[in-house]
Amino acid sequence: xxxxxxxxxxxxxxxxxxxxxxxxxxxxxxxxxxxxxxxxxxxxxxxxxxxxxxxxxxxxxxxxxxxxxxxxxxxxxxxxxxxxxxxxxxxxxxxxxxxxxxxxxxxxxxxxxxxxxxxxxxxxxxxxxxxxxxxxxxxxxxxxxxxxxxxxxxxxxxxxxxxxxxxxxxxxxxxxxxxxxxxxxxxxxxxxxxxxxxxxxxxxxxxxxxxxxxxxxxxxxxxxxxxxxxxxxxxxxxxxxxxxxxxxxxxxxxxxxxxxxxxxxxxxxxxxxxxxxxxxxxxxxxxxxxxxxxxxxxxxxxxxxxxxxxxxxxxxxxxxxxxxxxxxxxxxxxxxxxxxxxxxxxxxxxxxxxxxxxxxxxxxxxxxxxxxxxxxxxxxxxxxxxxxxxxxxxxxxxxxxxxxxxxxxxxxxxxxx
Amino acid sequence: xxxxxxxxxxxxxxxxxxxxxxxxxxxxxxxxxxxxxxxxxxxxxxxxxxxxxxxxxxxxxxxxxxxxxxxxxxxxxxxxxxxxxxxxxxxxxxxxxxxxxxxxxxxxxxxxxxxxxxxxxxxxxxxxxxxxxxxxxxxxxxxxxxxxxxxxxxxxxxxxxxxxxxxxxxxxxxxxxxxxxxxxxxxxxxxxxxxxxxxxxxxxxxxxxxxxxxxxxxxxxxxxxxxxxxxxxxxxxxxxxxx
Numbered sequence: 001x002x003x004x005x006x007x008x009x010x011x012x013x014x015x016x017x018x019x020x021x022x023x024x025x026x027x028x029x030x031x032x033x034x035x036x037x038x039x040x041x042x043x044x045x046x047x048x049x050x051x052x053x054x055x056x057x058x059x060x061x062x063x064x065x066x067x068x069x070x071x072x073x074x075x076x077x078x079x080x081x082x083x084x085x086x087x088x089x090x091x092x093x094x095x096x097x098x099x100x101x102x103x104x105x106x107x108x109x110x111x112x113x114x115x116x117x118x119x120x121x122x123x124x125x126x127x128x129x130x131x132x133x134x135x136x137x138x139x140x141x142x143x144x145x146x147x148x149x150x151x152x153x154x155x156x157x158x159x160x161x162x163x164x165x166x167x168x169x170x171x172x173x174x175x176x177x178x179x180x181x182x183x184x185x186x187x188x189x190x191x192x193x194x195x196x197x198x199x200x201x202x203x204x205x206x207x208x209x210x211x212x213x214x215x216x217x218x219x220x221x222x223x224x225x226x227x228x229x230x231x232x233x234x235x236x237x238x239x240x241x242x243x244x245x246x247x248x249x250x251x252x253x254x255x256x257x258x259x260x261x262x263x264x265x266x267x268x269x270x271x272x273x274x275x276x277x278x279x280x281x282x283x284x285x286x287x288x289x290x291x292x293x294x295x296x297x298x299x300x301x302x303x304x305x306x307x308x309x310x311x312x313x314x315x316x317x318x319x320x321x322x323x324x325x326x327x328x329x330x331x332x333x334x335x336x337x338x339x340x341x342x343x344x345x346x347x348x349x350x351x352x353x354x355x356x357x358x359x360x361x362x363x364x365x366x367x368x369x370x371x372x373x374x375x376x377x378x379x380x381x382x383x384x385x386x387x388x389x390x391x392x393x394x395x396x397x398x399x400x401x402x403x404x405x406x407x408x409x410x411x412x413x414x415x416x417x
Numbered sequence: 418x419x420x421x422x423x424x425x426x427x428x429x430x431x432x433x434x435x436x437x438x439x440x441x442x443x444x445x446x447x448x449x450x451x452x453x454x455x456x457x458x459x460x461x462x463x464x465x466x467x468x469x470x471x472x473x474x475x476x477x478x479x480x481x482x483x484x485x486x487x488x489x490x491x492x493x494x495x496x497x498x499x500x501x502x503x504x505x506x507x508x509x510x511x512x513x514x515x516x517x518x519x520x521x522x523x524x525x526x527x528x529x530x531x532x533x534x535x536x537x538x539x540x541x542x543x544x545x546x547x548x549x550x551x552x553x554x555x556x557x558x559x560x561x562x563x564x565x566x567x568x569x570x571x572x573x574x575x576x577x578x579x580x581x582x583x584x585x586x587x588x589x590x591x592x593x594x595x596x597x598x599x600x601x602x603x604x605x606x607x608x609x610x611x612x613x614x615x616x617x618x619x620x621x622x623x624x625x626x627x628x629x630x631x632x633x634x635x636x637x638x639x640x641x642x643x644x645x646x647x648x649x650x651x652x653x654x655x656x657x658x659x660x
Contacts, residue, residue: 028420100444100446100447102447103446103447103450133469134469134577135470135473135577138473138474138477139473141477142474142476142477142480142481145476145477145480145481145482146476146480146481148481148485149450149453149484149488152485152488153450156446156488164492171485171489175485178481411638411642414639414642414643414646415645415646
């Protein structure tokens with residue numbers, strides 16, 4: 001049982017042992033080879049999960065929309081991603097005559113690199129992590145902003161007006177949704193007392209290694225806004241305005257074909273999976289869980305989050321650009337700031353650590369009570385803000401209806417005359 | 418040569434190479450992109466100094482925000498192709514920059530030079546009776562603590578917490594921190610003000626246009642209503658009341 005639980009770690013130690021015995025003459029070279037191998041394995045994992053995710057998403061969305069989905073290549077169409085890959089490789093690699101060649105060709109690489117770099121800090125099991133950065137959360141969000149640069153490069157380098165429009169939309173959307181994302185990671189960081197992902201998971205784990213209270217029960221509002229902002233950050237439906245086919249053909253990647261297009265596709269899916277992993281780590285307790293091995297728990301949680309993303313993609317229509325920005329700047333950002341202030345006060349007021357209570361004052365409560373207080377505060381903020389928005393919307397609607405009624409009355413008067 | 422030194426040299430080559438490309442290329446967009454590469458190199462320096470927080474902040478702020486802003490201002494500038502990155506002030510500004518750079522290096526850098534001010538003709542007029550003195554006496558500079566590299570203290574593990582506390586500590590950096598916040602605020606509202614400012618003539622023209630459009634719309638509605646009323650008065654009235 002122990003061997004199954006620590007399977008990844010045992011395999012890693014085994015490989016590291018072999019490499020250390022080969023490069024025994026120089027520990028430096030051995031370390032470099034081990035790290036390089038780990039990077040290759042992480043990137044391969046991400047790329048392979050991209051293949052699985054495209055298939056899963058096509059199947060699930062097809063089922064939601066009452067279609068069958070891919071079913072020709074292999075049993076149930078499981079070989080479809082491989083067929084797609086072969087098709088991508090055989091396509092002609094075109095470059096527009098007026099393109100900025102360097103920028104145009106570099107853009108897909110940059111987006112893939114930024115997408116894959118995120119995985120360096122994700123913890124998959126105890127001890128199985130690329131690098132335990134003490135600013136892990138911050139790192140993931142910062143690297144996420146790098147993909148904006150790649151999309152601008154693609155939009156500008158293609159020398160195509162639709163591509164450039166897509167790039168313009170990207171910046172407005174991605175820069176905007178970074179704000180609520182950061183604001184809603186902050187409560188988690190404050191409660192965990194660390195920006196390191198492993199520390200955050202440890203905070204959601206009990207001392208005996210079993211799952212403690214996940215942070216989604218502390219901050220339901222943060223979890224909701226983080227998920228929606230995450231969808232917007234990765235530009236997935238219903239926030240896929242930067243590649244809206246019906247409006248701007250395909251946006252920033254309209255001029256790309258073959259493997260370059262596939263790299264953009266890879267970037268999108270790998271980023272979406274990273275959001276799922278981040279959500280699982282920040283709000284669902286990461287790899288902590290009973291009975292099953294930790295990596296299985298993490299994959300299950302990430303898969304659950306990703307299926308929510310697929311579900312949304314299959315059911316929701318694309319939002320309008322003004323609705324998207326209104327949602328962000330007029331709802332998410334103010335609500336997140338208010339929520340942050342409430343959480344700050346409550347975290348100082350109700351402490352679980354006796355030493356902290358001695359030092360700073362406050363009321364000493366158990367973790368369960370703290371959870372209950374924060375849950376009601378967070379959910380209450382959400383409900384109150386939604387009620388306020390609904391009230392505002394009703395006032396606007398009534399005023400509009402009044403104007404309409406007045407106009408109708410005038411029209412009636414004209415008719416009668 | 419240690420691996421750190423190798424990485425440092427590689428990073429320096431990247432940063433300086435990208436910076437030189439930025440100021441010599443004729444394509445402004447590529448210049449902005451190379452500026453991003455340069456920023457990345459600086460983030461690498463932070464990593465080398467074991468200051469992960471500042472490396473990540475460098476990426477988030479300089480690459481995620483400032484570069485995007487620069488790229489946008491480049492995109493919205495007309496006639497950006499084939500510009501010559503030199504003008505008549507190039508030589509003069511190069512000289513000024515060189516002088517300032519050397520002065521900063523002497524004042525803040527690790528180089529210690531004993532200067533006898535009385536021996537230098539012009540300087541002796543200003544700094545009389547002060548020589549000989551050493552330049553480079555800023556307390557935090559390398560020069561004050563003559564340690565070999567392996568004696569230098571590493572970054573303390575609590576540097577993030579220390580940094581955070583220093584920003585809210587009355588006796589440290591709370592005032593500069595608040596002033597910067599105020600300055601950014603002023604810059605933001607100034608930008609909004611400039612963006613919203615329009616010439617009076619434009620405002621008048623816009624208003625007239627809106628009025629005209631409203632008038633046209635009203636006429637169209639009236640015409641449609643009349644037509645409907647003439648054709649089927651009963652149906653139109655019931656339809657209107659039903660709505």
